[in-house]
Amino acid sequence: MPSGIQTSVFSIANVVIQSGFNSLGTIVMAASSASINLELTTFNFVSAFGQTCTTFIGQAYGAHQIKKCKKILKICCMEGFGAVLIAASLIVCFGKDMIALFNSNPEVIEYGYYRLCILVFSHLFSVQYEVISGYLRGFGISLLPAVLTTFGVCILRIFWILFIFPLKPTFETIVMVFPISLGSAALMLVIALIIKHPATRILQDDAFRQNQVISQTGQI
Numbered sequence: 001m002p003s004g005i006q007t008s009v010f011s012i013a014n015v016v017i018q019s020g021f022n023s024l025g026t027i028v029m030a031a032s033s034a035s036i037n038l039e040l041t042t043f044n045f046v047s048a049f050g051q052t053c054t055t056f057i058g059q060a061y062g063a064h065q066i067k068k069c070k071k072i073l074k075i076c077c078m079e080g081f082g083a084v085l086i087a088a089s090l091i092v093c094f095g096k097d098m099i100a101l102f103n104s105n106p107e108v109i110e111y112g113y114y115r116l117c118i119l120v121f122s123h124l125f126s127v128q129y130e131v132i133s134g135y136l137r138g139f140g141i142s143l144l145p146a147v148l149t150t151f152g153v154c155i156l157r158i159f160w161i162l163f164i165f166p167l168k169p170t171f172e173t174i175v176m177v178f179p180i181s182l183g184s185a186a187l188m189l190v191i192a193l194i195i196k197h198p199a200t201r202i203l204q205d206d207a208f209r210q211n212q213v214i215s216q217t218g219q220i
Contacts, residue, residue, distance in 0.1 A: 002146030003137075006154075013154035020161045020174045028171055031111030034102035038095070039119045042087045046123050049080035050130030057138025069199040073135050080127035088120045111171060118175050125182035129153075132189040139198040148192055152185030 021032040053076040060068040091098075099112040129152070133145035160177040167173075 002142045006146040006150050009150050009154040013157040016158050016161050017174065017177065020165050020169075021171075023169065024171055024174075027105070027107045028111055030103050030105065031099075031108045032115060034099045034108065035112040035115045035119065037102060038091070038098055038116055042084070042091075042120055042123055043126065045083045045087065046080060046126045046130055049076045049083070049127060050134035052076060053131050053134030054137045057135055061139055066199050066202050069135070069138070073131065073199075076131045076134070077127065080131055081124060084120070084123045084127055087123070088117075091116055091120045114171075115175050119178055122179040122182045125179065125186040128186035129182070129189040132186075132193050135193070136196065136198070141196065141198065144192055144196070145189060148188040149185050152188050153181045156181045156184055 018032070021028050053072060056072045056076075057069050060066070060072060095113045095116050096109050099109050099116065103109070103112070129145075129149060133149060136142070136145050157177050160181070161174070164177075165173050
């Protein structure tokens, strides 16, 4: 349920952002549309690592292999960062040619390439919040990551378009909301992980129970 609500709010935020792009004319609209087709492909890789993290954490948690959970988190983050960097390298090298497949207008290509580069490198933040969200969900903590992601990404983007963009209505102003919002969400999820860290707490509780059993056995 929290994940579904989060996805719905994402869609609303993206509609608001697109309205900002639409206000800048047909060239920007075309550039944005061409870029989105390529961004979604990259984001699917990012999202996959978050879903993978949830699956494996759930399995390890169910089997009470808590130490393995920390390893899963690290592996998903490292592999996610690696996948984004590979995708970003391909975009930097071939991004203009990719956008040209959708629209050959030189202005559209320049605007689209600029947005595409910013978005792809911003997915480094996306990996962070997606994987951490997946990690927490694997332990049954689903509401917290949904709330933090909704606020950090969706609410911030809507606020940006409604209040920041009118102060300087340029293409660059809108595009900058992507790294800022994704970075904010990633930061909040990192803080939430440090505060909650279910694996560490479970291990500490297990150690405490074992000490109690040993202590009671010794007394008997």
